[in-house]
Amino acid sequence: MAVDAVIFDIGNVLIEWQPERYYDRVYGEVLRKQLFATVDLHAMNDEVDRGGDFRETIYATADRFPDYADAIRDWHDQWIELAKPVIPHSLELLRALRSKGLPVYCLSNFGIGSFAFAETQYPFLAEFDRRYISGHMGVIKPHPEIYRMVEEDCGVTPANLLFTDDRPDNIRAAADRGWQTHLFEGPQGWAERLVAEGLLTEAEAAPA
Structure with missing residues (x-):
């Protein structure tokens, strides 16, 4: 798909x-x-x-x-x-996807104040095409409403969204809405999934 x-x-x-x-x-x-x-x-x-x-x-x-x-x-x-350190290979994958013109969003349980502070420490947080931050949305994962809000805002058909998260309950809630999902257990597995989907080549997905 x-x-x-x-x-x-x-x-x-x-x-x-x-x-x-x-x-x-x-x-x-x-x-x-x-x-x-x-x-x-x-x-x-x-x-x-x-x-x-x-x-x-x-x-x-x-x-x-x-x-x-x-x-x-x-x-x-x-x-x-x-909240540290950055996971370098994951950041490389984010940037590799964006370099190919594929929209990349974030969906995170994160407070308003804590995210504002995180932005001062992690400039890459400004690189997403759309940012869905629970504190601003008033609801947290895995409540179904947060996924519905993402769908409504981005306009992408749920079946054409690919979402990675480290928590199985968050993944299940997204899958229940028809999203494609990947349980994050490390950046290498995520890289392999992106290659399998044809979104990146093996070279593009390899760690620097």
């Missing part, structure tokens, strides 16, 4: 997103396990991704858990340490 546009997730597809790794390094594994068992930090982050104020949402959570307040505030204050 033809592919008229390729859609990338960002976290763990183009930029590593491993908050636990940061907390293990800075606070140690024992405290990190205690923190994550006590405070649902990923649910807090979902609120940011739905459009909640980046700083206020995190600081309000810190105020509710004073024993862990400093560590929780790090989710805001040290955010770039949670």
Whole structure:
């Protein structure tokens, strides 16, 4: 089936997103396990991704858990340490697709404030032909509404969209709407899929 546009997730597809790794390094594994068992930090982050104020949402959570307040505030204050590094081969694939004139979009669970900050650290985030950022959309993956909003905005037939994401639930939701999908487990597998679809040659998809 033809592919008229390729859609990338960002976290763990183009930029590593491993908050636990940061907390293990800075606070140690024992405290990190205690923190994550006590405070649902990923649910807090979902609120940011739905459009909640980046700083206020995190600081309000810190105020509710004073024993862990400093560590929780790090989710805001040290955010770039949670969201790094870039996955180079994935970025090369994005640019290779665009160099061939194929529209490339992003669809990411990302807050308004956190994405604005990420843009200052990762200039390539401006390279997408269209950007679908959950904080601005008011809904997060895998809710069906976010996929419907993408379809309505871009005008591409769902069956002609190829979407990669690292989370199976996000992939299933897209597939349920008729999108072509690829579960991202590393850039090499994604590169092989793009070659199999005839979107890139093996040489174009190879890492630099």
